Amino acid sequence: xxxxxxxIAGHAVLIIGALVALYPFVSVALHALSPxxxxxxxxxxxENFIGAWTRxxxxxxxxxxxxxxxxxxxxxxxxxxxxxxxxxxxxxxWRVFVFALLMIGLVLPSEARIIPLYNFFSATxxxxxxxxxxxxxxxxxxxxxxxxxxxxxxxxxxxxxEAAALDGAGEFDILRHIYAPLGMSAVMTLSxxxxxxxxxxFMLALVLMPDNxxxxxxxxxxSFFAGNERTTEPEVIAAAAVLVALxxxxxxxxxxxxxxxxxxxxxVK
Amino acid sequence: MTLASQxxxxxxxxxxxxxxxxxxxxxxxxxxxYLAPGLAVYALFCLWPLVQTAYFSxxxxxxxxxxxxxxxxxxxxVFTNTQTLTVFGHGLIxxxxxxxxxxxxxxxxxxxxTRIRIRLLAMxxxxxxxxxILATVVVAVAWRWIYAYDxxxxxxxxxxxxxxxxxxxxxxxxxxxxxxxxxxxxxxxxLCMVLFIxxxxxxxxxxxxxxxxxxxxxxxxxxxxxxxxxxxxxSIALVLTVTNALRNFDIVWNTxxxxxxxxxxxxxxxxxxxxxxxxxxxxxxxxxVVLTILILVLTGAITRxxxxxx
Numbered sequence: 185x186x187x188x189x190x191x192i193a194g195h196a197v198l199i200i201g202a203l204v205a206l207y208p209f210v211s212v213a214l215h216a217l218s219p220x221x222x223x224x225x226x227x228x229x230x231e232n233f234i235g236a237w238t239r240x241x242x243x244x245x246x247x248x249x250x251x252x253x254x255x256x257x258x259x260x261x262x263x264x265x266x267x268x269x270x271x272x273x274x275x276x277x278w279r280v281f282v283f284a285l286l287m288i289g290l291v292l293p294s295e296a297r298i299i300p301l302y303n304f305f306s307a308t309x310x311x312x313x314x315x316x317x318x319x320x321x322x323x324x325x326x327x328x329x330x331x332x333x334x335x336x337x338x339x340x341x342x343x344x345x346e347a348a349a350l351d352g353a354g355e356f357d358i359l360r361h362i363y364a365p366l367g368m369s370a371v372m373t374l375s376x377x378x379x380x381x382x383x384x385x386f387m388l389a390l391v392l393m394p395d396n397x398x399x400x401x402x403x404x405x406x407s408f409f410a411g412n413e414r415t416t417e418p419e420v421i422a423a424a425a426v427l428v429a430l431x432x433x434x435x436x437x438x439x440x441x442x443x444x445x446x447x448x449x450x451x452v453k
Numbered sequence: 454m455t456l457a458s459q460x461x462x463x464x465x466x467x468x469x470x471x472x473x474x475x476x477x478x479x480x481x482x483x484x485x486x487y488l489a490p491g492l493a494v495y496a497l498f499c500l501w502p503l504v505q506t507a508y509f510s511x512x513x514x515x516x517x518x519x520x521x522x523x524x525x526x527x528x529x530x531v532f533t534n535t536q537t538l539t540v541f542g543h544g545l546i547x548x549x550x551x552x553x554x555x556x557x558x559x560x561x562x563x564x565x566x567t568r569i570r571i572r573l574l575a576m577x578x579x580x581x582x583x584x585x586i587l588a589t590v591v592v593a594v595a596w597r598w599i600y601a602y603d604x605x606x607x608x609x610x611x612x613x614x615x616x617x618x619x620x621x622x623x624x625x626x627x628x629x630x631x632x633x634x635x636x637x638x639x640x641x642x643x644l645c646m647v648l649f650i651x652x653x654x655x656x657x658x659x660x661x662x663x664x665x666x667x668x669x670x671x672x673x674x675x676x677x678x679x680x681x682x683x684x685x686x687x688s689i690a691l692v693l694t695v696t697n698a699l700r701n702f703d704i705v706w707n708t709x710x711x712x713x714x715x716x717x718x719x720x721x722x723x724x725x726x727x728x729x730x731x732x733x734x735x736x737x738x739x740x741x742v743v744l745t746i747l748i749l750v751l752t753g754a755i756t757r758x759x760x761x762x763x
Contacts (some may be wrong), residue, residue, distance in 0.1 A: 188644075189569035190565075190566070190569050191569045193565055193566075194565050194566030194569045194571065195569075195571070195572065196466075197562050197565055197566065197609060197643040198562075198566075198571065198577050201562065201577075201581055201642070201643065202577055202580040202581060204639070204642075205580055205581050205582075205583050205584055205642075205643050206580055206583065208584075208592070208596060208599060208639070209583065209587065209591075209595060211595065211598065211599065211605065212591075212594065212598060212716075215598060233556075249746075262490070263491030263494070264491060265489045266487040266488070266490065266491065267491045267492070269487060270484045270487035270488055273487075274484055276484050282488065282492070285492075285495075285500070286495070288499075288500065288503070289495060289499045289500075291696070291748065291749060291752060292499060292503065292745065293696070293700045293721075293724075293741075293745055293748060294700070295700070295702075295720075295721050295724045295744055295745070296502075296503055296506055296741050296742070296744070296745045297498070297499060297503055297506060298724075298725075299502075299505075299506055299509060299734060299737060299738055299741070300501070300502035300506055300509070301498065301502050302506035302728070302729070303505075303657040310585055313485060319494060319498050320498045322494050322498070322500040323494045323497070324498075324499060326491050326495045326499075327495070327499075330491060349492035351745075355483075355488075356465065368716070383588065384586075384587075384588040384589060385705075386590055386703040386707075387702050387721075387725070388590070390706070391725070391729060394618070402588075403588045403589070403590040404590075405592075406588075406590045406591065406594065406595075407590050407706070407707055410593075410594050410597075410707070414622070418598060418601075421594060422598065424592065424594075425591045425594040425595065426588075428588060428590065428591055429587050429588060429591040432519055432586055432588070433583075433586070433587070436579075436583075438584050440579045441584065443582075444578060444579065444582065445554075447582065447585065447586075448647070448648070448651070
């Protein structure tokens with residue numbers, strides 16, 4: 185059914201698409217590896233990375249990003265497993281209402297809540313703290329996460345819970361010993377997705393932690409660092425961009441199956 | 454003997470039919486405990502701020518001093534101010550670059566390869582998805598370099614003798630908006646390709662054979678078989694990319710900051726400026742309500758129009 189000409193044309197198009205997708209990041213990586221003007225180095229060099237690491241404070245901001253992202257992922261996963269269990273397995277009486285409430289958050293842009301969030305955190309003195317970035321992102325990750333877990337639990341056979349209940353297991357024991365272990369794979373995929381969104385979040389970080397370098401996340405540091413173009417060589421900025429992207433890119437290639445299924449399923453929901 | 458068998462008979466159906474207290478499920482106050490941690494955070498940091506934003510949109514307020522109720526005046530100025538209308542117009546132009554172009558590119562590509570088995574599909578998918586996982590700030594830095602005066606685009610133009618076209622692409626009034634838009638096209642085209650290729654592989658090959666027997670050429674085959682089968686995927690792609698286009702803050706902030714002049718100002722950026730720079734909080738809140746409703750209406754319309762019949 186497939187002709188040779190079609191096979192070649194199709195794959196040629198795919199290769200071109202792949203090259204276009206790769207080019208900007210590869211180009212920035214090569215730029216980062218080439219010596220900055222005034223440098224004594226010839227050929228490829230890592231000195232731009234050292235420059236970015238020390239001058240841009242990226243050891244601090246990468247750590248901050250990891251702390252925020254893991255906190256958001258952990259808190260969201262626990263809350264979503266609990267909520268998903270009660271909504272799907274225990275068939276919470278007002279679940280339709282709860283799902284409708286969560287639906288709002290699924291499509292809500294950050295712009296619609298950024299002003300009150302700023303006011304709240306500045307009134308409580310939590311502006312420029314980790315809390316200011318963790319709490320709003322747990323809140324915005326929760327709808328997707330809850331739908332995800334509820335959907336996963338509802339696909340498991342009902343007889344699981346019934347059999348355990350007949351054996352005298354309490355509701356929480358059933359969650360702890362049966363549903364939570366079975367849901368681990370779904371939690372992992374979901375966690376990859378939330379980690380990605382949280383790591384890359386920019387607008388909330390810009391508004392809610394603008395003045396405290398000690399807590400700023402990597403994308404925000406990169407934005408400020410790259411804004412000082414007059415004092416920083418483009419090669420060093422490129423190196424900083426690679427530093428910020430690298431953790432996610434490595435995680436993506438190592439866990440590509442989880443990321444792919446997460447991104448595609450997340451899209452469908 | 455009879456008593457024992459009777460009691461057995463009575464007990465057995467009661468347990469399975471669950472006419473008494475069901476073994477699991479039903480309502481209990483303790484179930485709220487499972488929901489409480491998540492819903493409390495969600496209510497406090499998603500729903501309540503949303504209500505507050507809606508309230509702020511009816512105020513004239515600088516965020517610090519006494520606020521004044523002005524009714525719908527902020528909305529009137531969103532819809533009558535030429536600057537604001539231009540900015541929302543830029544948002545619509547972004548939809549063309551972020552959503553329409555990537556979907557068309559994806560469809561064109563899928564049309565070429567509906568009939569072949571793709572080798573190394575997993576690898577292509579991973580690479581095509583890369584733009585989606587990079588932080589927008591990283592994407593912005595990469596493209597600032599590509600568009601820079603001494604960057605690769607101008608280098609190629611010089612090489613082929615088109616020096617007259619070279620410019621700082623993001624700094625030029627004529628090209629800045631298009632240049633920002635094309636970054637969005639780059640971010641989203643892989644997503645569309647992967648979604649559509651996945652969808653096309655699920656199409657029953659018999660449909661193509663039937664179309665061929667009816668004498669359909671490649672173009673007719675695409676419109677008769679491929680396109681209708683991809684309705685669901687097109688709908689998903691459009692919902693994601695249109696939302697993306699209208700929430701385009703990060704890329705603009707990190708490439709042009711809305712400039713030169715106001716030529717790349719988009720709604721999100723206007724909201725940010727109003728809320729935190731010029732301190733016109735009521736107006737910014739009204740603009741964000743309008744933006745949210747626009748996103749809801751557009752995504753709702755897309756899902757409704759492209760809902761598959763089955």
